[in-house]
Every structure is written in structure tokens, then in C-alpha cells.
Amino acid sequence: MAGTDIGIDLGTTSVLVYVRGRGVVLKEPSVAALDRSDDRIRAIGEDARMLLSRSPGTLKEIHPLENGIIADYMVTEQMLRYFIQKAVGRLSFRKPKICICIPADLTEVERHAVEDAGYQAGARDVAMVEEPIAAAIGAGIDFSKPSGNMVVDIGGGTTNAAILSVNGIVVSMGLKVGGNDFDAALMRYIRSQFGVTVGQQAAEEIKMQVGTVYERPEERLMEFIGRDIETGLPKTVRISSQDCRMAFRELTGRIVEVVHSVLEKTPPELAEDVAQRGIVLTGGGSLIDGLEDLLEARTGVNVVTCDDPLCAVAIGTGRAGELLDL
Ligand SMILES: Nc1ncnc2c1ncn2[C@@H]1O[C@H](COP(=O)(O)OP(=O)(O)OP(=O)(O)O)[C@@H](O)[C@H]1O
Ligand SMILES: [Mg+2]
Missing domain, CATH: 3.90.640.10 (ATPase, substrate binding domain, subdomain 4)
Known part of the structure; x- marks a missing residue:
């Protein structure tokens, strides 16, 4: 088997691993449990969550990804290594080729950090795909033609609204607000x-x-x-x-605002396409009740949530890796 083996959605709340030919095989919380006495990692993912709920006193809860970016490099690398091994199994002798999803507005330094973490975690080759592209592919949107498509991903720690056309991002804006x-x-x-x-x-x-x-x-x-x-x-x-x-009012206002801002920055012809095709929502945060109705009421554009919002980015990341190989 040549080409990209796995796609990884390194989210603030959860990490998902998509394996070529098998789909999403792993979905675990992006959390690690560190021993307070020596700062060594005791458990990662689901195991860490279990351990933290049972012996919280002696352990420190670490969320290595904050608002979509790496806050703790060492832990992120360990976490990647652990999840990759868990997903492909120890039977695999070859190092996997991986594709990782990254936020659209990452700096060069942050990109390198993700790439390095991938290699350090044991990948043979690391490709990266920007989140709006992964979200759109995962949601099944065909954005290869010269027409406007809008996708809004609402995760645990971030919201990103983007317009896509001809296989690329035309406008994109992020917000450090999520579920x-x-x-x-x-x-x-x-x-x-x-x-x-x-x-x-x-x-x-x-x-x-x-x-x-x-x-x-x-x-x-x-x-x-x-x-x-x-x-x-x-x-x-x-x-x-x-x-x-009432409690959510301020946050929902900010999400509506970012969607508005992106639509305002969109060239008129592409905005017209969006008005016709509607806005597609991805990410677990989009599952909150009433969001489609609210966005529709505030933008006048039809809004639909994609089929599997929690897995869309992971699926799209895996497929993007496959497409890059072609
Ligand atoms: N049924 C639901 N109703 C409302 N919220 C939900 C539902 N299911 C999941 N969520 C929320 O979705 C969020 C996690 O979404 P997701 O897994 O897409 O985030 P992530 O990719 O880890 O984060 P990010 O993309 O910001 O880095 C959490 O805040 C969770 O509470
Ligand atoms: Mg996400």
C-alpha cells in the first residue's frame, strides 16, 4: 500500500484517526494524565480520563491542545505517538504516512511544530491540510469548480468560517470560541x-x-x-x-458575527453561490440545538449540518491525504 495511510484530526476536545480503507477507527479525548510527583505521563486519551476521574489528587490533567493549537509540545507528541500506534497496531512494521489537519490561520512556527510532532511521533511522511478544506471534503462538498461554498466548523475550542472555491480557501476567519x-x-x-x-x-x-x-x-x-x-x-x-x-447569548452573538464578517468579505459572485447552496456546518459544537435556525434567521441563508459533524474533519483529513497522493 503506497501513499497516505492515516488522517488525524488533532482537536481541542478530541483526537480522531482515520485509516485508509477503514474509516475513523479511533476517537478519544485529547487529554493526558501526568503524575504530580515526577511529571511523567501516566495515561493518554480515554484511559487518562478514566484515571483522572478516579484518582484526581495525585494526577495533573493536561490538555495539550488549546483552541486548536499546540500548547504543550511534549505531551502532544506523546499523544500522537500513542494514538498512531493504537490505530495502526503494533503489527505494522512500516512507519505510516500521515496527514494532519491544522487551523487555517497557523503561523509558520506553529506549522513546523505540528509537522515535527508528527515525525517525532514516528511518521514516515507528514502532510498537512487546512481545517476548512478537511471539513468541506468530510462534509462531501465538491468545491473543485469556480463557485462559492461556505463551511463553518464549530469545535470544542474554535470556530472557523470559510469560503471555498476551485480547491482552495478564498476567505477564512477563525474565532477562539467553541462548544x-x-x-x-x-x-x-x-x-x-x-x-x-x-x-x-x-x-x-x-x-x-x-x-x-x-x-x-x-x-x-x-x-x-x-x-x-x-x-x-x-x-x-x-x-x-x-x-x-441567556447564558449562551454572548457566545452565539460572536459566532454569528464571524459568519457575517466572512460573508461581507466574500466577492459578490461567490456570495451569490452561497446564498443559493446554503451554509454547511461541521464540528461537534454545531450540534447545539437551534444553531441552524439562528444562523438562518440572522443571515437569510439556508443552513444545514453535515451528516457526521464530529467525524467530518477526520474523514476529510484522511481523504485529503489520499487526494494529495494522486
Ligand atoms: N449533541 C451535542 N450537543 C451539543 N454539543 C455537542 C454535542 N456533541 C458534542 N458537542 C460538543 O462538541 C464539542 C467538541 O466538538 P469537536 O469534537 O468537533 O471538537 P474538536 O475538534 O476537538 O475541537 P477544535 O476543532 O475546536 O479543536 C464539545 O464542546 C462538545 O460538548
Ligand atoms: Mg475540530
Whole structure:
């Protein structure tokens, strides 16, 4: 087998590995558990998450990727090595050829850091593809012709809106806001409105159950247990979709703004194509309820979420690697 073997989406929240001919074979949280006593890595990915939830005192939780870029080089490299081995298996004698997805606005230094991490992690060859391109390929958009296509990827830590035409990026803008910021906003809102604290995982659960960014006639409610900040005791609170919408308002405003800015910078002929074809959403953050409706209402353009938003970038990265070989 010649050419690119695997595609890797190195996300803020999760890392996905796509293997040629097999599809997405691995999806694990981009987290590592470090021993506080000697700073050695004890576990990576799903194993790290398990370990951290069971013995948090002795371990340090590290998220080596922040807002889509490498914040901790050493840990990123170890993580890549671990996931590559896990995906291709120890039976593979040949070093794999890999394609890694990177944000569109990375500096030269940051690009090199990703490339180096790939080689250090044991790759034979490292290719890189910009995220909007990977997202569009993964979403099944044909942007080979001279016409405008818009894809908005909302991940855990970043949002990127881009216009693509003739196999390239025409306009692209990123924002360091993603689904994880919605969790954080919910935690702050719950603290100030109800006087209780909740953890990030509980906030994410609330976001998925009743969170919305769009006003709807029917109100959804959810009960959860938080910790009262005055007494320190558990307290049951009922939160509504309306509460969530309030908590998310500032963040959703910023996402709408970036989509607007990109449309404003788009040459008129391409913008016309987008108006006809619609905007395609990718990334896990796009799964928040009401986002399609909100963006449609604010842009006047039809908005659809792609088939498998959590895997789109990984699939597109793998396919981009295959296309580069051709
Ligand atoms: N059903 C859902 N409803 C709302 N949010 C969801 C849902 N499923 C996943 N998410 C959110 O999607 C985000 C993760 O998305 P994704 O895996 O695309 O991010 P990432 O690629 O790791 O991050 P980035 O692209 O910013 O580096 C998380 O914030 C998660 O809470
Ligand atoms: Mg992503």
C-alpha cells in the first residue's frame, strides 16, 4: 500500500484517526494524565480520563491542545505517538504516512511544530491540510469548480468560517470560541443565578439535554444537583432552555458575527453561490440545538449540518491525504 495511510484530526476536545480503507477507527479525548510527583505521563486519551476521574489528587490533567493549537509540545507528541500506534497496531512494521489537519490561520512556527510532532511521533511522511478544506471534503462538498461554498466548523475550542472555491480557501476567519466555552458560560450562569456550582461534565450534559441558542415556543426543563456556594451542601436546581439561551447569548452573538464578517468579505459572485447552496456546518459544537435556525434567521441563508459533524474533519483529513497522493 503506497501513499497516505492515516488522517488525524488533532482537536481541542478530541483526537480522531482515520485509516485508509477503514474509516475513523479511533476517537478519544485529547487529554493526558501526568503524575504530580515526577511529571511523567501516566495515561493518554480515554484511559487518562478514566484515571483522572478516579484518582484526581495525585494526577495533573493536561490538555495539550488549546483552541486548536499546540500548547504543550511534549505531551502532544506523546499523544500522537500513542494514538498512531493504537490505530495502526503494533503489527505494522512500516512507519505510516500521515496527514494532519491544522487551523487555517497557523503561523509558520506553529506549522513546523505540528509537522515535527508528527515525525517525532514516528511518521514516515507528514502532510498537512487546512481545517476548512478537511471539513468541506468530510462534509462531501465538491468545491473543485469556480463557485462559492461556505463551511463553518464549530469545535470544542474554535470556530472557523470559510469560503471555498476551485480547491482552495478564498476567505477564512477563525474565532477562539467553541462548544467548551458554552459549558463554561453555563457554569458561570448557574453560579450567579442559582448560587450553586457544577462541574464541566455536568454543564456539558445540561447543554446537550436542554441547551438551545434559539427561541422556541416550547420550553424544556431539566433538574440537576449542584453544590450550594453558601452551605457547601448538594442542592437540586431546575434549569430551562430559556436559561441556557441567556447564558449562551454572548457566545452565539460572536459566532454569528464571524459568519457575517466572512460573508461581507466574500466577492459578490461567490456570495451569490452561497446564498443559493446554503451554509454547511461541521464540528461537534454545531450540534447545539437551534444553531441552524439562528444562523438562518440572522443571515437569510439556508443552513444545514453535515451528516457526521464530529467525524467530518477526520474523514476529510484522511481523504485529503489520499487526494494529495494522486
Ligand atoms: N449533541 C451535542 N450537543 C451539543 N454539543 C455537542 C454535542 N456533541 C458534542 N458537542 C460538543 O462538541 C464539542 C467538541 O466538538 P469537536 O469534537 O468537533 O471538537 P474538536 O475538534 O476537538 O475541537 P477544535 O476543532 O475546536 O479543536 C464539545 O464542546 C462538545 O460538548
Ligand atoms: Mg475540530
